[in-house]
Amino acid sequence: MKGGVFLKPVIVEAQEKLVPDMMAVLQQRYLVLKLIKTSGPIGRRPLAETAGLSERETRSVMEALRDQHLIQVAKEGARITAEGESVLYDLEPLIELQYERNILGKRIKQTFGIKDVHIVKGDSSEIGASNELLGAEAASVFSSRIGKGRVVAVTGGSTLASIPKHLSCYPGAEDTLFIPARGGVGDDIGLQANVIAATFAQTCNASYKSLYYPESLSEEAHAIFLKEPGAQRMMDLYSSADCLLHGIGDAQKMAVMRESGEDERRLLAARGAKGEAFGYYFNREGEIVHHLRTVGIQTDDLKRIPLILAVAGGSEKAEAILSYLHAAAKQTVLITDEGAARELMNFI
Structure with a gap:
């Protein structure tokens, strides 16, 4: 591998953020250069047909490659130069990886009928991995x-x-209002929705509202809680939410984090619960098999929320993500990683 290649994935991703069209141009020129290498000498018309481009597009790409001395154009057709071979060698691991991500994203998007899919590199299930790339992309x-x-x-x-x-x-x-989609999870207060909503607001110099709801309330106590003015105000906000940002969890792991009783865990296992999102448990087919009694976003709300961002990664979460995607609203944008995306393809 040539020196400097290991730095290029980071550079390319940064360039793509700054100039979104750059990656499309890079991929197009890479494809034409690769076809010229494998089929050259080749004329413009057969090259256009093979690449799936118009003759005008192909001529423009060929001119750019020729001006950079990456190809030579003669009467018998175009052929790659030694410099073109070198550039192709350097770009191959980067472009092929991006192609794979794009193909994975399109397949997931088409299979589940959702709005969009963003895939970041890596597998957050691996030892030592983190959620930072997912967080940055989200x-x-x-x-x-x-x-x-x-x-x-x-x-x-x-x-x-x-x-x-x-x-x-x-x-x-500063005009955004952040609210918790539902109560917190587990003992780690830093990971509870109320705290995360406040952190979003602090970062954006925006506003936030908190909702404190004990998960152990009885049905009678829950009914009383719903009549409280604070609960009523939050329910009004839920009905007007413009965006939902949520994770997707493994059903059994979420039950453990919530310190659910043994009876509830057995129920989840018996009903085939695989994934969890905002208090709802889904089986592999996307059917709701259990949900927590709480105040917050309900599945019926999803149809009218314009923007839904589901953020989850890691190969170990693939089945949980699958279970949610079967029930996901069409305006959902999935943000995941390569590990989860590749494993997800084994299920569909």
């Missing part, structure tokens, strides 16, 4: 799509907690 997608004057509901969990540090103050951020 922050980028959120800030580019949210607009201004919005009510944003966020769930708890380590993946969601990794997002705010990567978030910059987008235009109109």
